Amino acid sequence: MICAYCGQEAKGTREHIISCAILDLFPECFATIDSIRGKVHLGDPMIKDVCANCNNNKISYIDSYAKALITKYFVQKYEKNDTVDFEYNYAMIQKMLLKYAFNDLRSQKDDSSFFTEDILNFLMNKDIATPLRNITVLAGLAINTSPAPDFIFGNNKIKWCKNPAFLSNSIIENINYETGEIKLRSENPRQDFIKLSFSYVFRFNSVQFLLLCWDSDISDDDLQSNNIILQHQYPYTILNINGNDNLSRCTSESTYHSEMLIDVSWGQGIFDDITWMRGTYSNESQQYLKKIEERWKAEEDDLAKKYPR
Template sequence: MKECSYCGNQAPSFTKEHIIPSGLIEMYPDQDVTFNTTTTQSRMYKDNQGQSIKDVCANCNNNLLGKLDAYGVRLIRQYFLEKYNEDSIINMEYDYHLLQRWLLKIIYNSIRSSGIESDWFNDEIQYIISDEIQDRFPPVSIFGGIHVDMTAFGEDKALLTSPLSSYQPLYVLHSPSILINGIQFNRKRGRSITHDKMKIRRADHVVTIRFASAMFLVVLWNKDTFPSAIEKFNSEFEADYPYVLIKQNQNNVVLQRAIDSVSCLKPGIIQSKKAMIEADEDIRMTLSGRSISETQQEWNQSWSQEDQQKGRVLIDNLLFPDNKSVQKNMKNCSEKEQMSKNIKN
């Protein structure tokens, strides 16, 4: 018999543990595309179940880990279901132990599901599943921010405007590209962003997580990293980037916008504060002085809900041509369109 990936106990069968908690997936029933992203590849599945892994015993899943998901989902519901604007701020109250244990559980599940090898969690699993107050904190930096839709037309319609784009209100992404100067800076100078990526020395894993309007950037440090080095990075990163450090010795934090028009459509990109300023200036010039909220409203008025649904079916057919439910929707859409033409004729 195999051993549970958390408690280590053997069991004749194991339960399905979601990477993204099912309580969050249920908030977005229309987002029925599951993304499996690793450091080397990204795959998509057409379903509404969410990515999962089946190596957790029932006790750990339902009792020990279930408490963490209950806390995390409650936190998202309380602060991050609203669609914020570019000037919004949130004063978020939190329990650091619960928040860190929840995020570590999600990352640990994602690492195993994606086939990423890591020994970092070997001596941290007990911390994740234990409800006892602990004096020892794993070497982790957690930064938070607000996701704001900075597109001219609304990010939920990105999939309709380009098959290569996709609206992802829920994701766990490994090894994001943290840019120093930013996309626009390098593009205007004909440079590749390869040499603009920040290299975080002594980081075992860097993961960015989006849950609704919540953005988390989590750095798992090598176990032999000096606390002073971590503190130095935290201070410098918070000064240069729009993410705010969520501190161990506090229970509330003021979060701000961490997304611009570039990173909104490229989840793997994190831009510095100065890069965000340039991106904001570019989008304002593109919109000829109109605000983002104005153009998004115009887009909603010009494209009916029926048109949006039809566009989604067409794009799904391009992305998932072998999926039976997609083919059924495509057939229904074609029949409905033909019927409409017959009526007009």
């Protein structure tokens, strides 16, 4: 086998698509639901084309960072209006998401030509601390504001998908505030970005990251216009080299359960109005939902014991 990282002929070792250290944080999510292959299995999502040296020595520092980051901020759940003062190492977040995307692309036998020698060097070299220019990362909090508790859609704390749908306008066109009538937008093309090679969305429990990989020859102007759209059109925060941002909710009652749908900020606002009109945020509803969540938490504790990692 040829190692996907160093290109040397070697025996393949098992590499987790998402760091094992992150999966270990959520033992209650014991099943892998592979919607692309239409399979559910008990093993972790893995790929076997990385040599032992790269797997254990060259790229494992990324897993350690990922585990520390998720443990510190995102094992806990957040409430509707919570914000998080998020301190991070931007180059390390790029490395973590690029590594997972690269693993996923290879496991799907998808085109991974974006991962040139330069990018692989960036991943394999702990000492390269300068973020890549042609990568944009956004982050936001995934908070369930829907009337449907998490478990209704399965115990899906870790999810990812390639090329999520960046909408160009809100899913709901308008609401009649007197009657509560909702009009869905009939046409809503995806937002165009200049020289976008591919993108990914990653959900790790209470955070969602968007990774956008631009063609390496993208001009500074094009990069800037893309980032302006991302910054102003979506309820996410663009991460940057300063490594300190305030994260707020990036999900609505509709997008929380469909992470591949990236609704625009005003679309999220419209869904919040619908949630409010429906009374999901009345004291009574909130107390009822909290009781259900407590019972589900007890169930999760049992599942974690039943499926130790």
